[in-house]
Amino acid sequence: MISRTRSWRLALATLLISLASMLRSPHASAVDAETAAATRAREEGRLLIYTVGAQIDPLIAAFRAKYPFLTVQTYKADTVEVARRAIEEHEAGVDEVDAYELNDYGLVPLLEADLLAPLNSPELAHYPPMAIENGRHWVVMREDLISLGFNTTSVKPDDAPHSNAELLDTKWKGKLGLYGESTAVAHWIGTIILSEGEAFLRKLAAQEPVVYNTGGRAVANLIVSGEAPIVINARRSHMIASQRDGAKVAWRAIGPVYATVSAIAIARQAAHPNAAALFADFMLGAQAQTIYRDDLGYSSMRDDMARADDPGEKLYLGSRPKFDQEYEDWSRLAGQLLKGRR
Amino acid sequence: MAPGIGSGVQISLARGWPSKSFDSGRLFLWATITILGVIILPPFAYLLSTSLTVEQARAPAFFGFDNFEAAWSRSGFDIWRVTLIYAVGSSLLAIALGGLAAWLAARTNAYCRGFALVGALVSMSSPVIVKGIGWILLLGPNKGVVNEALRGLLGLQGVPIKLFGLGGMISIEAILWIPVVFLLLLPAFSAMNPALEEAASMSGAGRAQVIWRITLRLASPALIAVALLTFIRAMESFEVPLLIGSPGRVETLTTVIYDSIHAGFRPRYGEASAYAISLLALVVIPLLASNRLARDGGRFATIGGRGFQGARIDLGGWRAAAGVYLALIPLALVAPLAILFWASFLPIYEPPSMADFGRLSLNNYRSLLDRPQIIAGMRNGALTAGLAACLVVAIASIAAWLASRRREPSRRALDILCSLPLAFPGIVLGTAVLIEFLHLRFIPLYGTIGIMVFAFLVRFMPYGFRICHASLAGLHPELEEAARVCGASGLGVLSRVVAPAIMPAISAAWIYVFLNSIRDLSLPVALAGPRNPLIATTILDLWHDGKIPAVGAISILLAMLAAFLGWVFTWLTRREGNAI
Numbered sequence: 001m002i003s004r005t006r007s008w009r010l011a012l013a014t015l016l017i018s019l020a021s022m023l024r025s026p027h028a029s030a031v032d033a034e035t036a037a038a039t040r041a042r043e044e045g046r047l048l049i050y051t052v053g054a055q056i057d058p059l060i061a062a063f064r065a066k067y068p069f070l071t072v073q074t075y076k077a078d079t080v081e082v083a084r085r086a087i088e089e090h091e092a093g094v095d096e097v098d099a100y101e102l103n104d105y106g107l108v109p110l111l112e113a114d115l116l117a118p119l120n121s122p123e124l125a126h127y128p129p130m131a132i133e134n135g136r137h138w139v140v141m142r143e144d145l146i147s148l149g150f151n152t153t154s155v156k157p158d159d160a161p162h163s164n165a166e167l168l169d170t171k172w173k174g175k176l177g178l179y180g181e182s183t184a185v186a187h188w189i190g191t192i193i194l195s196e197g198e199a200f201l202r203k204l205a206a207q208e209p210v211v212y213n214t215g216g217r218a219v220a221n222l223i224v225s226g227e228a229p230i231v232i233n234a235r236r237s238h239m240i241a242s243q244r245d246g247a248k249v250a251w252r253a254i255g256p257v258y259a260t261v262s263a264i265a266i267a268r269q270a271a272h273p274n275a276a277a278l279f280a281d282f283m284l285g286a287q288a289q290t291i292y293r294d295d296l297g298y299s300s301m302r303d304d305m306a307r308a309d310d311p312g313e314k315l316y317l318g319s320r321p322k323f324d325q326e327y328e329d330w331s332r333l334a335g336q337l338l339k340g341r342r
Numbered sequence: 343m344a345p346g347i348g349s350g351v352q353i354s355l356a357r358g359w360p361s362k363s364f365d366s367g368r369l370f371l372w373a374t375i376t377i378l379g380v381i382i383l384p385p386f387a388y389l390l391s392t393s394l395t396v397e398q399a400r401a402p403a404f405f406g407f408d409n410f411e412a413a414w415s416r417s418g419f420d421i422w423r424v425t426l427i428y429a430v431g432s433s434l435l436a437i438a439l440g441g442l443a444a445w446l447a448a449r450t451n452a453y454c455r456g457f458a459l460v461g462a463l464v465s466m467s468s469p470v471i472v473k474g475i476g477w478i479l480l481l482g483p484n485k486g487v488v489n490e491a492l493r494g495l496l497g498l499q500g501v502p503i504k505l506f507g508l509g510g511m512i513s514i515e516a517i518l519w520i521p522v523v524f525l526l527l528l529p530a531f532s533a534m535n536p537a538l539e540e541a542a543s544m545s546g547a548g549r550a551q552v553i554w555r556i557t558l559r560l561a562s563p564a565l566i567a568v569a570l571l572t573f574i575r576a577m578e579s580f581e582v583p584l585l586i587g588s589p590g591r592v593e594t595l596t597t598v599i600y601d602s603i604h605a606g607f608r609p610r611y612g613e614a615s616a617y618a619i620s621l622l623a624l625v626v627i628p629l630l631a632s633n634r635l636a637r638d639g640g641r642f643a644t645i646g647g648r649g650f651q652g653a654r655i656d657l658g659g660w661r662a663a664a665g666v667y668l669a670l671i672p673l674a675l676v677a678p679l680a681i682l683f684w685a686s687f688l689p690i691y692e693p694p695s696m697a698d699f700g701r702l703s704l705n706n707y708r709s710l711l712d713r714p715q716i717i718a719g720m721r722n723g724a725l726t727a728g729l730a731a732c733l734v735v736a737i738a739s740i741a742a743w744l745a746s747r748r749r750e751p752s753r754r755a756l757d758i759l760c761s762l763p764l765a766f767p768g769i770v771l772g773t774a775v776l777i778e779f780l781h782l783r784f785i786p787l788y789g790t791i792g793i794m795v796f797a798f799l800v801r802f803m804p805y806g807f808r809i810c811h812a813s814l815a816g817l818h819p820e821l822e823e824a825a826r827v828c829g830a831s832g833l834g835v836l837s838r839v840v841a842p843a844i845m846p847a848i849s850a851a852w853i854y855v856f857l858n859s860i861r862d863l864s865l866p867v868a869l870a871g872p873r874n875p876l877i878a879t880t881i882l883d884l885w886h887d888g889k890i891p892a893v894g895a896i897s898i899l900l901a902m903l904a905a906f907l908g909w910v911f912t913w914l915t916r917r918e919g920n921a922i
Contacts, residue, residue, distance in 0.1 A: 048872060053883060073872030076883055081867065085776065092780035094788070154484070180588050182601045210506070213588035213597070217888040218475055225691055226485035227478060241888065245690040335601075339593055 037281070040274035042069045047275040049074045050082045051101040052262070055237065055296045062291060063282050070275055079106030086267075087113050095269040098276035100138075101283065104263045105318055107138050117268040121277070123284035130319070131301040138265035141284055142298040145311065146188065147257045149234025151226045152248045160230065164196050164204075164255040167232065173207050177228035178338070179219045180211035182331065185338065187258055188233040189330040190317050195256040198333075205337035223249055235260075240297025253311035259299075261316070367832065371744050371753060378741060378759040378803075385800055386762050388774035393615035409612035413599065413620065425577060425594040428511055433572035435516035440523025441565065443671050445557070446664050447524075448531035451654045453665025459528070460908035461672015462521035466857045467904035468679060468897040469881060470518060474585035475890075476678025477514055481505040485693055487681065506590035515582045519572050521675055525854055526571070526809055529846035530564035531557075533816050536655075564812035571808060574625050574764050578618075599767075614767050622765035629761050679901055686894030706895040716880050716896070723877035724903075726791045727859035730798035731852045737799075738806030739848055743840060745807075746814045747822075760807035763800050771801060772868025791874045797865045802855040809854070813847030814840075849911050857904055 041047075049060075053076030064072055075097075077085070083106040086097055090113065100107065100116075110116050116137040124132060124139065131140040150160050161167050167176065178185065192201045212219045212228060220238035222228035224247040239251035264283045266276040282288055289300040299307050317323060396408040443462075447455040465473075480487050483501040492502040504510060538560065542552045558565065580596035587593060599617050657664050685691045687702040710716050738760065745756040763771070775797045779788040787793040817840065825839045841848065866878045877896065884892045 053886060055887060057887070075871045076879070076886075077867055084773070085868075088773075088777055088780060092777070092783070094780060094783075096789075210589045211591070213584040214471075214475065214478075215886070217886050221475070221691060221888055221890055222478065222482075225479055225482075225693060227482040229484060238888065242690065247690050339591065 037274050037278050038067065041067065041272070041278045044272040044275045045069065046071045046272055047073070047098050047279055048096055048271070049099045049101060049279065050086060050097045051076055052079050052082065052103060052106075053077075055241070055298075056101060058291055058295060059283065059288050062287060063279060066282065066287075067278060070278075079103040082106060083109050086110060086115060090115055090269075095267065096271060097267050098270040098272045099267065099279050100263075100265045102263060102265070104133075104138065104140055104261055107133075107263055107265055110265070111135075111137050115268055116265050117270070117273075119264075119266065119277075119280055121281045121284055123281055126302045126304060127284070128301070128303060130316075133263075138263040139280075139284060140261045140263045140301050141289065142292045142300055143259040143261045143314075144298055145236045145253065145257045145259055145314065146184075146191070146233050147236070147251065147253045147255070147311075148230070148232055149220065149223050149236075149239045149249060149251050150230040151223050151228075152250050154226045154229035157250055160250070160252065161254055162252070164192070164200070166254070168200075168203055168207065172230075174210070175230065176207055176209040177219070177222070177231035178209040178211050179216055179231060179233050180213040180338070181215065182334070184216065184233060185211075185334040186327055186330040187260070187317055189334050189337075190326060191256065191258040191315055193330070193333075194315060195313075201333075202337065209338070211338055220249075237297035244295075256313040256315055257311050258315040258317055261301075261318070367748065368750065370832075371748055371750065371756075374737075374741055374744055375752065375755045375759070377737065378756065381737075381796070382759050382762055382800055382803065384778050385766065385771055385774035388777065389615050389618060389766060389770060392611050392770065392774075393619045395612060397610065397612060409616035410620065413613045413616040421593055421595055421598060424508065424592060425596075428508065428515070428583070428594055429573050429576035431512040432515035432519065432576045433569060435512060436519035436523050436572050437565065437569055439516065439671065440520040441527050441568075443520070443668060444524045444527035445531050446668055448528050449534070449536075449557075449655055450657050450661075450664060452657055452661055452668055454668040456912055458524070458668040458672055459912060460905050461675055462524045463853060463857065463904040463908040463911070464679065464901045465521045465672065465675030466525075466854075467861060467900040468682070469861045469863050469878065470581040471585070471863065472682070472881065472885070472893060472897060473518070473678045474514070474581050476681050478505065478585065479681050479691075479693070480677055481510070487693055490693065506586060508587070508590070508592050510590065511582050511586045511592060514586055515576055515579060517674060518582070519575070520671060522854065523568050523572065524671075525850050526568045526812075527561065527564055529809070529813050529844070529850050530561050530816060532846050533813065533843070534560055539655075560816070563815035567808040567812040570625065570629060571764075571805065574621070577621055577624075578765070578767065611770050611773065614770055618765045618767050618770065622762070625764070626761075629757070629764075676901070679897060682890075682894035682897045684894075685891045686898055688891050691890045706891045709892060710895055710899075713880075715875050715883075716877070719875045719877040719880040720899075722791050722794075722874060723860050726794045726798065726876060727856045729791075729795045730802065730859045731855040733795065733799050734802050734806040734855045735810075735848055735852045738803055738851065739810045739841070739844070740836070742807050742810035742814055743836065746811060747819065756807075760803050762804075764804045766801065768801070768862065768864025769868060771797065772865045775800070775865075776868055789871055789873050791876075793869050794866065794874060794876065797869055798855070798859045798862070801862070801865065802858060805854055805858075806851045809847050809851040810844060813844040817843050853907050853911055856907070860900060860903075 047070050049072065051074055053074065056074070056076075060072055060074065064070070075082070075085075079102050082100070082102060086100075087109065089096065100110070107116065111133075118136040119139060120136070121139075124136070127139055127141075133139070148161060161169070161172070178188070189201065192204065209232065210228070212222060212231075214222070216235055217238060219228060219231060220234065220242060223231055223234060223239070224242050234251060236251045239249050242249050264280050266273070266280055270276045284302075286302070286305070289302050289305050292298040293300045293305055293307060299310055317326075320326060393409050394405050394407070395403050396406045397403045443458055446452045447458050478486070481489065481503055482505060483489060486503075486505070489502055492498050496502075505514075534557070539552050539556050542556045543549075547555065578596060580594075580600050583592070583594040583597045584600065587597065595617065599614050681694075684694050686706050687704070688698060689701065689703075689705070692698055741756045741760055745753050745760075766774075775793060776788075779785065779793050779796075787796060821839055821843065822835050825835045830838065861878060863878050863882055866876045867882065870876050870879045877900070881893055881896055884896070
């Protein structure tokens, strides 16, 4: 027979164990899961990431520092090129890639080719449903905003336009720069049409913006040098990174801005699936998102990392139901209004 | 008929040449055709099939001519007109300026001859897109260094030099091609026997008449070859139209096609391939005509059985003026590198000013050493480019020799095979080679630098072939006959007579392929990977991250490498008695 005192002790111990187990979850179980994944990843030893590569080096460095037992390799190219290469490789029986860091539209053909595995990261809880693909095949983790960038030596901040309407001032005729890569122009046209209407767009085109077809970052460098003193579709991240290096430039939202988004995904036939999962967890986690937000000038999609200076109205053009058709229309309009095509 | 000028001698490798029982030369010809076919035809087949494959979103692809229709209708007459003006204008300007520089360096006693060569090579060391930005920073209307200086020093108003527009495009494209023209024409002028010019002078011809009726006629195979190369490359060029044309609202065919490739969510290579095939059809007639010129026996041969002393023309009072020209041309060529040189010492690019002297440092050069990718990229880049250059030169020189000396109709296959890659857009060739080696896994090249060597071999074969072919037109077959009569074997003739005689051309071809393989971006983007990084992809990474100063630092290192190669080239040509 159990004594009364001993019964009390047993009951107390049971209660404490229950409380402890309640206190451990979910965080402790997440740590356990991460530790287990890390152990398995250590056995795999390697990780190959296909990426658009813009500003990813600090993230890779932080990941390497956290998991020094992994040899991380990257292949960098533009989103469309990466997607095409992954599909060609898979069709030829070569499945070497483990994870992707791409614009979401580059992941669509990969999903159609059944090359992506669903993500099971504990970090998903921090992301809004709109950031997670329906089948969890990718998660949009950061966004960049597009609006006015200018050289503060060439254009005083007070003189620079504060709204889209001010762009129509005759003093800007022939002086506004436009990043002219076809996707960027189509997105910008879409943003102006959705926010101000097509009539406004035609007036703006009559201001004869100078089209720089040199790559987004190269256009940012022209702003830094003063050669392109004001650009109406500059990336905020480029301006913030340039400011950090000492450049006299600024970025300003002068109307609804459109957001370009980047997502993380892992390959269905990854040679190193645990290392890939570890990388996805890391990229979605607070450490990587802090680097994106505080060091590189992006906005995080995490619900606990909003930027104080984010503009009120953002447009996610790729999420529009008839985006494919609209994109074709905007591209055609860009050719007619800015390049004099038929 | 005894072998002689225009007799069409048959070259055989067998010692008993001409052999009646077994012609090993014919075997050699067919072996070369086979090797070239294996190298070049698979990418061409991909190009052809891509041009005829019409891809549709969410529907199976089908065969048809829709890509051709789209490529032609998208462009319209006006864009064809602008493209032709741009291509003809830039190639003529490049040939005029580069040809004059080559003639002055090779045939006269002008000052600064070596400087011109080194300047030409240095200017070829960095990617066109980097140099294009360099030109914008120099000549841009708002903060371009030159326009700022002209406004500040001379009090000029507005934009003294207008870069953005058709005129700027033609000028910049020509400037980009001057070093190539210079390098390709230098061997032709160097190998020219001055006896014919002297004879013309003795007969009373004036200097201009001698140049027009003797010098240019003798150099015509090389001139035509270079004119074709520059014209085709200008028709295909997209960096200058993108960088310089777009801000001035000038479009060419390539910018329209480039947009069509990149406009959608999937790259549409069909239209680009259709355009490439159209271009090939457009240039095939002048290409074959130029080969016919070079095949016409010894009409253009100036190196014959009798030795000659490469006497230089004394320019007299014009010597200094010619020297200024030879100094200014390379200075203009390396001007965009100068702006990168300035940037390479700064934390972030700012236009040159006295105020920034205190911020100059070597940090960008030190930071290169902290990036293991850069060291690996440099090593792989040099190895890849060196191997590609050796293979191109070896195969192209043999193919050119056979094409110019054999008489069988099948020799034309060499011309055609070596000319096909001229029309390959870089990105399409990259994809073709990628797919080829993904499906030929028993050849373990995928993911190695071997695949890059192969791609560069295909891409630069036409240049190696044209350079050697033009040079062989100046070499009289009687030299080879004399060697045979003295008992030399076919290989002996090739290695001990032909190769030394066209060594300047071989060296020029090697350096051309090497430098272009180092700086080419379109192929590495498609083919390089984590296991085979190249310096070009590293430059592109830094470029995308906005690190102009770091790009400047790498460009300066590459320029130093090019200068070293220039010195080696000069030393080699001097050793062979063709010093400039």
